[in-house]
Amino acid sequence: MTQFVEFPVRSPFIDALGLKLVRADNGVSEVMLSLEPMHTNTWGVAHGGLTMTLLDVALSLAARSAGEPSGVVTVELNTSFMQPGRGELRAHGRVMHQSSTMAFCEGEVRDASGAFVAKALGTFKYLRKLAVGRTIVEQAEPGGDAP
Structure with missing residues (x-):
């Protein structure tokens, strides 16, 4: 049975999808998802957007685990689909190269x-703080009201 670890940051979107983190350390990551009907397209297989989300999460976690940033943002994600995804899906990510900012x-x-199922190459920008002029909106506690 696979052991899961906590995501380094919380994301309501990722929580709603039901993604599980297997590992994210030293520039390598693995996430998994048991496909449910809400994850499928009209053909009854994994929706392409879901597959891309798995890849985005896996690659960004690999990037985050290789550095000490406050966060990362996706600059580019190039995805090739090989065949439909069914059942349990696992996405693996790894850092091929990094600089101080990417x-x-x-x-x-x-x-x-x-x-x-699919292959991706991605570029991620390390963030140490928010850009000037932008603000952070505090998240409401689960079941609570936003501030």
Whole structure:
């Protein structure tokens, strides 16, 4: 049975999808998702946007785990789809190269049988603080009202 760890930051979107973090350390990551009907397209297989989200999360976690930033943002994500995703999906990410401000990553999604679902290359910008003139909106506590 797979052991899961806590995500380094909370995301209501990721929580709603049900993604689980297997690992994210030293520039390598793995996330998994058990496909549910809400994750599928009209053909009953993983929606392409879901597959891209898995890749975005896996690659950004790999980038985050390789540095000491406050966060990362996706600059570019190039995805190639090989075949439909079914059942349990696992996305793996790894940092190929990084500078003080950017991380260049690659990753893939495979299903429970090991079939190759998708491949991605991504570029992520390290953030140490918000850009001038932008503000952080505080999140409401679960079940509570926003400030």
